[in-house]
Amino acid sequence: MEFGLRFYKKRTFKKGDFLLKPGQYIEHFYFMKQGCVSYYTIENGTSQVMEFYTEGYFFTDLYAYIQEIPSASYLEALEDVTVYSITKADVQKVFDHSHQLERFGRLSMQRTFVINFQRINDLRNLSNQERYLQLLKKRPELFQRVPQYLIASYLGITPVGLSKIRKRLSEK
Amino acid sequence: MEFGLRFYKKRTFKKGDFLLKPGQYIEHFYFMKQGCVSYYTIENGTSQVMEFYTEGYFFTDLYAYIQEIPSASYLEALEDVTVYSITKADVQKVFDHSHQLERFGRLSMQRTFVINFQRINDLRNLSNQERYLQLLKKRPELFQRVPQYLIASYLGITPVGLSKIRKRLSEK
DNA sequence: CGTATTTATTAAACTGGTTTAATAAGAAAT
DNA sequence: ATTTCTTATTAAACCAGTTTAATAAATACG
Numbered sequence: 001m002e003f004g005l006r007f008y009k010k011r012t013f014k015k016g017d018f019l020l021k022p023g024q025y026i027e028h029f030y031f032m033k034q035g036c037v038s039y040y041t042i043e044n045g046t047s048q049v050m051e052f053y054t055e056g057y058f059f060t061d062l063y064a065y066i067q068e069i070p071s072a073s074y075l076e077a078l079e080d081v082t083v084y085s086i087t088k089a090d091v092q093k094v095f096d097h098s099h100q101l102e103r104f105g106r107l108s109m110q111r112t113f114v115i116n117f118q119r120i121n122d123l124r125n126l127s128n129q130e131r132y133l134q135l136l137k138k139r140p141e142l143f144q145r146v147p148q149y150l151i152a153s154y155l156g157i158t159p160v161g162l163s164k165i166r167k168r169l170s171e172k
Numbered sequence: 173m174e175f176g177l178r179f180y181k182k183r184t185f186k187k188g189d190f191l192l193k194p195g196q197y198i199e200h201f202y203f204m205k206q207g208c209v210s211y212y213t214i215e216n217g218t219s220q221v222m223e224f225y226t227e228g229y230f231f232t233d234l235y236a237y238i239q240e241i242p243s244a245s246y247l248e249a250l251e252d253v254t255v256y257s258i259t260k261a262d263v264q265k266v267f268d269h270s271h272q273l274e275r276f277g278r279l280s281m282q283r284t285f286v287i288n289f290q291r292i293n294d295l296r297n298l299s300n301q302e303r304y305l306q307l308l309k310k311r312p313e314l315f316q317r318v319p320q321y322l323i324a325s326y327l328g329i330t331p332v333g334l335s336k337i338r339k340r341l342s343e344k
Numbered sequence: 345c346g347t348a349t350t351t352a353t354t355a356a357a358c359t360g361g362t363t364t365a366a367t368a369a370g371a372a373a374t
Numbered sequence: 375a376t377t378t379c380t381t382a383t384t385a386a387a388c389c390a391g392t393t394t395a396a397t398a399a400a401t402a403c404g
Binding site: 300 | 392
Binding site for chain 2: 043050102105110113117123
């Protein structure tokens with residue numbers, strides 16, 4: 001959703017800052033210029049990392065954004081972060097103004113569909129070990145900048161479980 | 173995507189017929205008037221049911237449709253089926269014709285996003301037993317019309333596993 | 345109908361994760 | 375450098391699933 005650059009405002013966050021906390025309504029879309037943010041919920045006391053957003057990602061809590069409900073999630077800066085943000089109102093303005101950009105919005109949602117579909121397939125058809133290896137291949141840099149227990153959470157397993165997988169792999 | 177009804181053609185399929193087989197490009201969107209279709213792939217010899225489409229669902233292999241790649245999936249009539257079908261070309265015509273309907277298309281994709289997001293969350297956060305109970309609650313009629321081993325596949329477990337869950341629940 | 349086929353359950357052995365707890369290793373701070 | 379705090383590994387007991395195979399129940403059909 002890059003639209004008119006004129007709508008974007010540069011913002012920075014320090015490591016540990018929250019771009020979003022549960023209960024808030026979503027007012028912005030973000031483009032990640034520099035840094036890393038984790039998108040997670042807390043389910044019965046433990047954090048469940050849904051995604052890591054790094055350079056080049058467009059992100060927000062899209063689930064709450066679309067439904068216009070209060071977020072149940074956190075967006076937390078895992079490093080110092082620079083984003084360009086656009087307001088929901090400006091996105092709507094852009095859509096209202098142009099059939100072309102409305103289409104662009106639809107096609108963006110389609111790309112998101114494809115990604116989510118693949119994720120559902122992976123969750124259903126791959127083992128934890130296979131998903132770990134896939135992540136290692138697709139986003140190797142994550143392992144340099146994010147603690148392993150957060151990666152475990154992203155993969156849907158415990159830190160102990162991930163450690164076992166790594167051991168098993170290293171023994172071969 | 174209901175658009176102009178004039179674009180729709182009524183089609184029927186017999187139980188066991190395929191609306192789609194792997195290798196085919198997607199030419200149609202379907203609206204289920206009557207019956208039940210399973211959407212599945214075959215992964216190393218076993219079928220993986222992704223979805224059951226029943227009365228009121230709009231469906232196709234959206235993943236292949238969007239990407240314009242040959243399908244990897246089956247759409248198989250589990251019962252005699254009546255659908256209304258619209259061609260991809262007609263959908264495109266409708267989008268080209270109207271900003272309003274283009275927006276409708278975008279909002280449809282957003283609804284699909286919400287559903288898929290919830291599914292990812294369920295796969296990550298719920299146990300197999302919880303997902304079984306949820307399905308039982310949300311779509312009880314499925315259990316009357318679809319064999320249990322297909323429901324097991326939909327839940328991402330084996331028929332033996334589902335049988336154990338049911339036994340465990342019935343013992344309480 | 346009775347027989348054949350499909351579907352569901354059960355048992356037994358196994359597996360890849362879990363939890364809890366202890367320990368070790370690494371990073372940050374005084 | 376030593377301490378402190380965070381992160382990662384390991385071990386042990388456990389658990390919810392798996393696979394394979396046998397059996398039972400339900401359904402379809404000649």
